[in-house]
Amino acid sequence: MSAFGELRAQGYLGAECLALIFQFVREEVHRFPVLAPRSGWQDADLEDLCGEFLADRIQQATVMLLAQAGDEASLGRLLRKSIRHWLIDQARKTAVGALRRRLENVLAAEDAFEQVPAGDAGGGRWRLTSTSVPPWAGSTEDLVDAARAVPNVEIPKWLSTTRRGPVADRRSIVAVAAAVLNAAGGSLEVAQLVAVFVARFPVVLDDPVVCSLPDDLDNSVGLDEALTPEQQLVAADDEVEAAVTAAEVVGMLAPWERRIVPHLDNPLAIQTVLGCGRSQAYQHARRLKEKLTQLVGDSDSVRVVGLEVIRLCGGAAVAE
Amino acid sequence: MGDLGTPQRFLDLAKQSRGPQVLSEEGLRERFGELAEIEIDAGQVWRACWDEVSVLVLVLAVEDRDVLVAPVTIEPPAEDDRCMVLEGSFTAFGVAATVWAGLTCLVPIRVLDRPIDQWSEDLIRWTTHTAQGRPHPVPPGTRQGQPIQSELDPAALLQAELADDLESLSQAPGLPVDTPGSTPRDLASLLGTSLDLASLCSSLGLPQSEVMKLLRGKTPLTPDQVEVVARVTGLASEKIAGTVRRLPLGLVIQAEHPRWRPTWARRAQRLHISEDQARLTGSYGVFALAARETGGSESDWEQRLRQFLRGEKTGAGGA
Numbered sequence: 001m002s003a004f005g006e007l008r009a010q011g012y013l014g015a016e017c018l019a020l021i022f023q024f025v026r027e028e029v030h031r032f033p034v035l036a037p038r039s040g041w042q043d044a045d046l047e048d049l050c051g052e053f054l055a056d057r058i059q060q061a062t063v064m065l066l067a068q069a070g071d072e073a074s075l076g077r078l079l080r081k082s083i084r085h086w087l088i089d090q091a092r093k094t095a096v097g098a099l100r101r102r103l104e105n106v107l108a109a110e111d112a113f114e115q116v117p118a119g120d121a122g123g124g125r126w127r128l129t130s131t132s133v134p135p136w137a138g139s140t141e142d143l144v145d146a147a148r149a150v151p152n153v154e155i156p157k158w159l160s161t162t163r164r165g166p167v168a169d170r171r172s173i174v175a176v177a178a179a180v181l182n183a184a185g186g187s188l189e190v191a192q193l194v195a196v197f198v199a200r201f202p203v204v205l206d207d208p209v210v211c212s213l214p215d216d217l218d219n220s221v222g223l224d225e226a227l228t229p230e231q232q233l234v235a236a237d238d239e240v241e242a243a244v245t246a247a248e249v250v251g252m253l254a255p256w257e258r259r260i261v262p263h264l265d266n267p268l269a270i271q272t273v274l275g276c277g278r279s280q281a282y283q284h285a286r287r288l289k290e291k292l293t294q295l296v297g298d299s300d301s302v303r304v305v306g307l308e309v310i311r312l313c314g315g316a317a318v319a320e
Numbered sequence: 321m322g323d324l325g326t327p328q329r330f331l332d333l334a335k336q337s338r339g340p341q342v343l344s345e346e347g348l349r350e351r352f353g354e355l356a357e358i359e360i361d362a363g364q365v366w367r368a369c370w371d372e373v374s375v376l377v378l379v380l381a382v383e384d385r386d387v388l389v390a391p392v393t394i395e396p397p398a399e400d401d402r403c404m405v406l407e408g409s410f411t412a413f414g415v416a417a418t419v420w421a422g423l424t425c426l427v428p429i430r431v432l433d434r435p436i437d438q439w440s441e442d443l444i445r446w447t448t449h450t451a452q453g454r455p456h457p458v459p460p461g462t463r464q465g466q467p468i469q470s471e472l473d474p475a476a477l478l479q480a481e482l483a484d485d486l487e488s489l490s491q492a493p494g495l496p497v498d499t500p501g502s503t504p505r506d507l508a509s510l511l512g513t514s515l516d517l518a519s520l521c522s523s524l525g526l527p528q529s530e531v532m533k534l535l536r537g538k539t540p541l542t543p544d545q546v547e548v549v550a551r552v553t554g555l556a557s558e559k560i561a562g563t564v565r566r567l568p569l570g571l572v573i574q575a576e577h578p579r580w581r582p583t584w585a586r587r588a589q590r591l592h593i594s595e596d597q598a599r600l601t602g603s604y605g606v607f608a609l610a611a612r613e614t615g616g617s618e619s620d621w622e623q624r625l626r627q628f629l630r631g632e633k634t635g636a637g638g639a
Contacts, residue, residue, distance in 0.1 A: 012339065014331075018334060051327075059337045060416075064395040065339075066339040067413065070367060077372060081396065085398075085474060086396065092474070198469075277487060279480040280480040287477070
């Protein structure tokens with residue numbers, strides 16, 4: 001009996017449906033290297049992952065399939081989509097956990113911050129050192145605005161090829177946390193700080209698909225003959241730094257993201273490249289622009305880095 | 321799992337997670353009656369599907385050939401600030417469901433497949449008002465959706481996928497409908513003196529009687545046939561496609577009603593053609609039958625459809 005026939009006859013997921021779930025989990029999980037165990041995926045790991053999916057989503061998935069699937073093929077497509085989005089959520093959860101640990105480490109190690117003593121109002125929360133402030137209660141959006149107002153935030157080099165990139169360098173994390181606590185005028189739970197950082201750096205939760213750059217990328221730098229030798233030296237150094245930063249940014253993009261970088265203002269071309277619908281093409285463009293904005297940062301060389309990213313991805317880097 | 325079979329704990333969990341009985345075939349029949357008897361109405365939640373797309377939609381208004389709908393999702397969970405999230409106890413689903421008022425659009429009635437649920441007036445009102453940009457308090461038992469925080473939020477991708485699905489549904493091929501005042505030239509008059517019947521018959525691989533129907537616009541040209549005729553005659557494909565006589569609105573509305581979808585699907589399977597081709601050729605068969613019997617005047621098209629399809633089964637009909 002087909003999985004669809006089984007579901008219609010029984011009203012719940014039977015052995016055929018469960019086998020499909022296992023197959024789709026096995027196939028889809030390889031899109032999420034951040035979820036992979038250090039020793040790679042074994043059957044037992046995959047079985048555990050299936051168990052987690054079922055524990056989380058089986059009731060909703062069963063109802064959705066009963067209501068929405070019209071045949072075996074649509075059941076398969078809907079089930080795969082459900083599993084893919086669940087895996088995205090799992091990848092984001094691991095990122096939030098990593099972000100929380102990173103924040104706690106920085107807050108504990110920096111003199112600028114201290115924990116409110118137990119027994120005081122808001123005990124265990126974080127505040128700026130030597131301040132006496134009440135527990136904060138306000139709009140998270142105000143704190144996110146304060147975080148966004150911090151200039152020159154830098155994304156550090158990303159050396160791992162399997163793990164998610166760090167949110168920002170230590171200096172930037174300290175600056176953003178201080179700005180947020182200052183704007184709050186009160187003490188904050190770590191979870192509240194995490195929520196602000198997630199809103200400020202959504203890229204940290206993005207699919208951490210890492211790929212290596214081809215060896216033969218042309219990173220040569222042209223020099224302007226009209227500059228003095230000293231100016232040429234400074235310009236060359238700037239351009240080399242921009243090129244290196246751009247290469248690091250490109251390294252953080254998934255292969256499919258690199259393919260659409262040259263077409264960010266041309267959703268029709270993105271549709272062709274990715275074989276997706278119009279709305280998804282627009283969304284991919286907006287999403288990648290936001291990701292690049294986060295990765296490139298807001299330093300003085302942002303424009304040069306941006307153009308270099310486009311060039312490395314195969315596009316014509318036209319200055320506008 | 322895998323080679324060792326499905327663990328019993330998974331089978332047990334699945335069995336404990338049985339879907340609501342009202343979503344079974346029997347349950348749906350009890351609630352809505354036979355598909356053939358169903359009238360489409362505001363407040364109904366339908367499964368809409370075409371090709372590789374399958375979406376749940378809440379019907380907000382019904383027109384001749386289209387319905388105004390807002391998509392409904394159950395899984396994966398996602399929402400935006402123009403969504404309403406309903407508690408499980410408020411619907412047949414028994415789990416939370418989300419209606420996306422911001423994605424409200426018209427889709428053709430021909431993509432509706434099966435009614436799944438019936439929602440109350442206050443849910444329709446909220447969705448309609450929100451779709452029109454008129455804020456309205458959410459009804460009891462529901463909450464307004466949370467905004468999408470960033471383009472990197474997975475909900476943004478799900479929203480885009482849903483919008484593309486709706487666009488695919490809206491483009492599902494329909495029947496060519498006659499509009500008052502339009503009288504397309506048939507293929508015979510378009511070709512005029514350059515008509516080479518023998519060449520057409522051989523190029524199309526059809527007997528002369530079938531080619532004559534095509535020439536008179538009494539049977540539709542398939543896209544492949546349009547291309548063949550264009551190649552043989554040297555005329556533009558668009559001109560060739562425009563020669564097919566269009567169908568009366570009354571017949572089109574009947575033939576595109578979801579009550580006929582299972583019939584078209586069975587016909588498609590039997591003739592090894594697509595569902596839209598089965599509906600197109602079947603509808604022209606009905607039209608030709610009606611023209612023979614009544615001279616093309618207004619007919620009871622539902623009765624004509626039944627008569628034609630019955631005749632086709634017994635070998636007495638056919639397009």
